[in-house]
Amino acid sequence: QSVLTQPPSVSAAPGQKVTISCSGSISSIGNNYVSWYQQLPGTAPKLLIHENDKRPSGIPDRFSGSKSATTATLSITGLQTGDEADYYCGTWDRKILGGGTKLTVL
C-alpha cells in the first residue's frame, strides 16, 4: 500500500509564497492524479486542486499544483491569514491521503 509523506508544518509571512510537498513513489504519484484539500479549523475539507493542477471553480489562482515523478507540490502565493489551515494531498491509487501539513501564516 502506497504512503504519501507531507511535512508536518510550514510557515510564512502574509504576502509571501509557500510550498507544501507530498512525496510518494512512481506508482502512487507518478502514475496517478494528485488532489489537494484545505481544512480550515473545525470544518470539513475542501477541494483545492484536482488532476494534479486543475482548480475547481471558485478557487483563487493563488493556489496551484504541480507534480514530478514522485513528488507533488502545492504552492500558495500572496499568503493571507485566512489561509491558515491543514492541507492534505491525495492520490487515486487506493484513495490514499497524506498525513497533512499545518500552515501557519506568521
Added chain:
Amino acid sequence: DVQLVNSGGGLVRPGGSLRLSCAASGYIFGDYWMSWVRQAPGKGLEWVATIKPDGSQTDYVDSVKGRFTISRDNIKNSLYLQMNSLRVEDTAMYYCAREKWASFDSWGQGTLVTVSP
C-alpha cells in the same frame, strides 16, 4: 449547489453498531461514485469506503473490511455506512464525499462517532 448532510453519529460501546447517513441534494445523486472518509481526533484523513453509482461495486480500506458496509438509495438520494463490531480505533469524524475528477470534490459536514467502554 451540491449539499451533503451527515447524520447518525454518537457514542457506542466497543463491539456495538451504528448506521451513518448522508443526504445529498443539488445534483443527480445516482450519477456519482460516493465515499466515506474519516478523521480520528487530531489526525489526518483516511478513506474508508466507496460505492459505484448503481451500488453494484464497493471497496473498503483493509481495517474495516468485514465490519463496515457502504450502501446507497438513489431514490432517496442517500448514502449509508453500516458499522458493526466497532472498535475504539474507529473513533473519528466521518464525512461522506462525492467523487469527481479523481478527487473528493464535495464533502458533508461530518458526524462524530465515539467508541468508548
